[in-house]
Amino acid sequence: MTPAPIAALLRKRWFAVAATALLTLPYWTSGLAKLADLGGALAEAAYFGLRPAALAVTATILVQIGASALLILGRMAWLGAGALGVFTALATIIAHPFWQVADPLARFHERNTFLEHAGLIGGLVLAAILAEREIRS
Incomplete structure (x- = not known):
């Protein structure tokens, strides 16, 4: 059983908004950073072979x-x-193909980043599930 103060907090709309803002923090801050430095964003897209870079950056933002x-x-x-x-x-x-990295330490770091991103995908799916439940209740 969830303690009453925690249960009350979990029911607050502002708390869900704050949690979702934190979940999406890597995305919207990256989008804002790309807007602030379009040259850097274009260089990053070109580095990863995304052509045309301007279209890739626009879609990403x-x-x-x-x-x-x-x-x-x-x-x-x-x-x-x-x-x-x-x-x-x-x-x-595209950015973290750990299976192609020869150096064990670099592969370890790329694999961890890859798995962290997989965890983000799981969190996004969970956020969609919870939002749908909110609509239905």
């Missing part, structure tokens, strides 16, 4: 900020979570 906002605001949370989940899966495969 829209997904990172737009999908985060959907999830945080609880509006079409399934779409926001899905967009961020697909984005994360693709970005993780």
